[in-house]
Amino acid sequence: MRVIGCLPQRSVIWRMSTSRVAEFSIALTRYLDGNGAATGPLPGFAAAPADLLPLYRGMLRTRSFDAKAVALQRTGRLGTFASSLGQEAVGVGAASAMAAEDVLLPSFRDQAAQLWRGVTPLELLLYWGGDERGSDFAGPREDFPICVPVASHVPHAAGVALAMKLRGEARAALCLIGDGATSKGDFYEALNIAGVWRLPLVVVVANNQWAISVPRAAQSAGETLAQKAIAAGVPGEQVDGNDVIAVRDGVARALERARSGGGASLIEALTYRLTDHTTADDARRYRDDAEVTPHWHGEPVARLRQYLVANGVWSREDEEHALAGAAGEIEQAAQAFLATGPQPLSAMFDHLFARLPASLRSQRDAALGGEADNG
Amino acid sequence: MRVIGCLPQRSVIWRMSTSRVAEFSIALTRYLDGNGAATGPLPGFAAAPADLLPLYRGMLRTRSFDAKAVALQRTGRLGTFASSLGQEAVGVGAASAMAAEDVLLPSFRDQAAQLWRGVTPLELLLYWGGDERGSDFAGPREDFPICVPVASHVPHAAGVALAMKLRGEARAALCLIGDGATSKGDFYEALNIAGVWRLPLVVVVANNQWAISVPRAAQSAGETLAQKAIAAGVPGEQVDGNDVIAVRDGVARALERARSGGGASLIEALTYRLTDHTTADDARRYRDDAEVTPHWHGEPVARLRQYLVANGVWSREDEEHALAGAAGEIEQAAQAFLATGPQPLSAMFDHLFARLPASLRSQRDAALGGEADNG
Amino acid sequence: MADATLVEAIDLALARAMQEDARVLVLGEDVGRDGGVFRATDGLLARFGPGRVLDTPLAEGAIAGLSVGLAAQGFRPVAEIQFMGFAYATIDQMLNHAARLRTRTRGRLSCPMVLRTPCGGGVHAPEHHSESGEACFTNIPGLRIVVPSSPRRGYGLLLAAIRDPDPVLFLEPTRLYRAMREPVSDDGTALPLDQCAILREGGDVALVGWGAVVREMLAAAQQLAEEGVAAEVIDVATLVPLDAASILASVGTTGRCVICHEAPLTAGFGAEIAAQLAGPGLLSLLAPVERVTGWDVVMPLPRLERHDMPSVARIVAAARRSLRHG
Amino acid sequence: MADATLVEAIDLALARAMQEDARVLVLGEDVGRDGGVFRATDGLLARFGPGRVLDTPLAEGAIAGLSVGLAAQGFRPVAEIQFMGFAYATIDQMLNHAARLRTRTRGRLSCPMVLRTPCGGGVHAPEHHSESGEACFTNIPGLRIVVPSSPRRGYGLLLAAIRDPDPVLFLEPTRLYRAMREPVSDDGTALPLDQCAILREGGDVALVGWGAVVREMLAAAQQLAEEGVAAEVIDVATLVPLDAASILASVGTTGRCVICHEAPLTAGFGAEIAAQLAGPGLLSLLAPVERVTGWDVVMPLPRLERHDMPSVARIVAAARRSLRHG
Ligand SMILES: Cc1ncc(C[n+]2csc(CCOP(=O)(O)OP(=O)(O)O)c2C)c(N)n1
Ligand SMILES: Cc1ncc(C[n+]2csc(CCOP(=O)(O)OP(=O)(O)O)c2C)c(N)n1
């Protein structure tokens, strides 16, 4: 704990002309410890252990999806892919706190949240397989597509939240970013505006301690990332990002505040990236096993499983059954993905404008005409 | 005083899983009250009232310069100009805390600091009169030219500070910006980096309460702008920006810390823009006299004068003499400005690259050839 | 039908669009109480209220990004960037997001926004306030770029831009804001968004340009007429998508073309027009295509700026050079 | 003289420049311990230490802005932007500051920095990782733009860029990073910064382009040779300032020109080359200038990307069209 901004207490005279004008603090919330034991009473949605089963299944499903996607990439059937291994509680916790009519603005590692929101495994595979149709979600029609340029969707999220506020709707926008993203101007500009206008926006930072090879400490000198909220004059807090209950609880409170006119918030979810940055990365270049291994303790799936088992609502058979179910669903999606034929070449042109300008028609025709040539 | 980021105290159970992980506060420093009376003991550089006379003269000189520049603009002999009326203490206080070998990175309203640093009134008039030679300062050769795109020089300042740090020099970069500038991503990105790398950088925000027509409250929801430092993990504090002693004191401490390896700081100087945004602006469109008038009380020149007079080191004759001296110097600069002939047309090309590429030579020749034509 | 300046015509078009479509919002720095630093949004706050006219904090990137979010949600944001010199901070948002949202989502989401900004030199403005930066945006597929050359065209083109279902960068020549008045009938009639305007007909040489320099082109045409040369004056107006067909047709008749713009020569948008002439238009060319543009230099501060800007004399000289061929 | 890939050649040139000049610094995201996501800075941290190789926080605008400050202070920063899709956030700094610092201060301060970024498609990369955005920068006076087409040219051009006293945008075609090896002698020899390279001589048609597409141009030339057509292959290499003289000389011989680039057609940098041909080069043209480029569409995701990229077949077809004229 460090006090910033007050003068060095060199001698008593300094204080005479100096007064404190503002004070702030950042809190951290956790409900389940690393062994899955409750640290105290749980929030309402978690009162009955069985009520947590959907969250658990959501995390398992995500892990199953990630494993399959990595396998597809390794065998040359998917493009570069960013696994969320170890971070499943952030996406599931955040998305499960959302109402269907809220809007999600995800980053590139947010399949956990997207799957919960109803984006299908097939859609995700299409996208990462290099097919734009994967972003034409049949389910959550207003959710944004995955944002690859880091943090550049936070202003969009503020815009979505502004739209909701202008229409007087009790809805909120939820934007997911990483720790690295909190260094970018877009994040800050958008949060600052959301603060001034009290927008129904919740920004959740999945602080997985790394931005590719850059560790958290090299990203910002702040003790927390949650304190970046203070710059924008909005509430900021930390939650244990490997405790799905804490994530859901924190996000639910923030969404509630947002929907009821209380404005924007920032939530930093403390988690850890247990795998490579993407399939194109080799994390051993910049961190060794000794750093990674301890983080397997307290990882979100095992943590919640321990709690569920200890509370008698989950068994080994349940686990096997659930794993098989998830694997089956994902395998089916993978087959559908592999069986999906390419888009027609004209698709490059068909969605550029609502109506294709005359000047582009000849290009489209040339492209179509040259198809054989081009091949 | 508002506590941000701690959970609503709905019931006792919440607190059991929540702990405070960081606390912050922001302090405000003032030495002279609005009537020029000391609020307590003064810092060392101000111990003898006569030692403050250079600061007073610096503010008078700036005010004289501003008045002349506005008059020149009103009579069509200068371009758009941004007066610093009412904010002279910020620039004089900050610049007077700098060592000659520190580097200043000013915004467009920072003539007070520039004049103190040795930029000449003639150079400033040339610049605002539309002549690039005005930025070829004969005095502070490493100081940056005026930055018009708001906040985009804060990253330069971090770069300058990084250069100093890499060379192991006990120097610092000082960057001046406005309240509006604190909403921009550049400001934030640069301060964040300066935090991580503990760069010898001091950013001084002249919070004059307005960014053209946008009032401070519409710029950020934060209680202070100084708290934006917390986001970057660097010290942040407020000083009374109309009290040149407080400004110099705060900036001197921050520069000292910067030069001795203590890293970057943010200082918010609370002041008020007593005039239009620029000569192109009509402030009555968005604020009325009733809002402006009270701010004449406590304005920096009168405030320090009251202190000096009360302490017997300044008289009416001194004032008249000083005013005449400043006016004379500025008038002379104005005459020299008006007598300065245009640059040769080739100047457009001569400084584009260290050596003009062949492909541009023909353009330069065409431009020179067409000079008569062009006229 | 009242006489209006360009900036008044812009204001009229904004008010008309806001009146006819509740989804239209105006946002930007100082667009509210102040009515915009050029008064292009004058009176809109009083008339439509703070829920339709939003003064933003000082952050151009976020202004563009907010607009993307608003547009995706069904609003029609019209964002003002105070000067083109500060619009470069929006390129990331315009290129990576605004111009792509429809394509990326295969039409599920779209981005009907307008980004307005004053542009160009000639008003002795401070540093960074006299930019002609359109070429930083013209290679962005999915983004329309429009530049009016008069009050009437400003009114009609801005209405069209706001009604268009896709993102539009709308550049308003500062030099024209108050340079002239002409009758503008506020009847809600839009101009087409992909069509050049032939402002003066002539069969000897085509003068092709956009924005403020159209005035110099017209003056040059007048001067050439006095020499017996009939110049056709084409206001490109909608740079992207480009109505190359009209330009090719005109040069098909004249065989000679002088392209004018304030932006620097190299890779200015004039290059695209010249490239069209070098390609599909080649067989009709009787003389080398001339480009009269800003030099490849940093826009000078006011004391030298006129030496960087295309003058009537330079345009006339280029037309004469062209006419000497073939 | 060892064989090297382009990415290895870049690394060699960086090491050489750092070795010979203590003012040279490398900064960017993941350039340190990780050696850059493409390994272009591999080994530099170990060799030169953390005072010369700086991993920055994730902020492209600030990376460019920091470099301006460093350069003004006498360092020679070489900044890496991880992919061109994220380089647009630097335009504001490059245009408003880096490219102008010398002009603004009449030579008092200058900005000898290099901004490196991978560019281009064809490697089935994720969204926003296959950009060819050079045209967003080519209309910025004061900024040099360089694109190598092979390991050897990468080495020599990067050394020249780093030694140059003014800012340079250095674009490295991702597709070439590991596509080929060639002997690169690490002898510190730089290539000229304003000169095209004629990679193959031929008198029938000129193929003009830069970066990765030079490979397709060479293959097309080979194919044309088999048909008895002698194509000259010109690697533009230094886009700005443009060595128009070399291109004009070549087309002066061939009378026919096919311009190739991956970026979209409209207002791509190919337009400037075509404009030079329509202007000073007109009288030597025997056929309309052809442009084989990306279409005016958003760069497709991998499954469609090859349909957007100039293929050997399209280049050959364009050359044949050209040869059918006159
Ligand atoms: C603006 C931008 N710069 C660089 C990149 C390349 N890149 C992709 S992910 C990444 C690190 C992101 O770190 P963080 O925000 O912590 O998210 P995480 O990958 O840990 O989920 C980088 C640098 C990018 N996608 N966008
Ligand atoms: C990036 C950018 N956007 C917009 C402007 C236009 N502009 C000039 S000054 C100003 C307000 C600046 O306010 P503040 O930072 O508080 O400084 P002050 O003018 O009060 O000194 C604006 C919007 C600009 N110069 N730069």
Ligand SMILES: [Mg+2]
């Ligand atoms: Mg991370």
Ligand SMILES: [Mg+2]
């Ligand atoms: Mg201000």
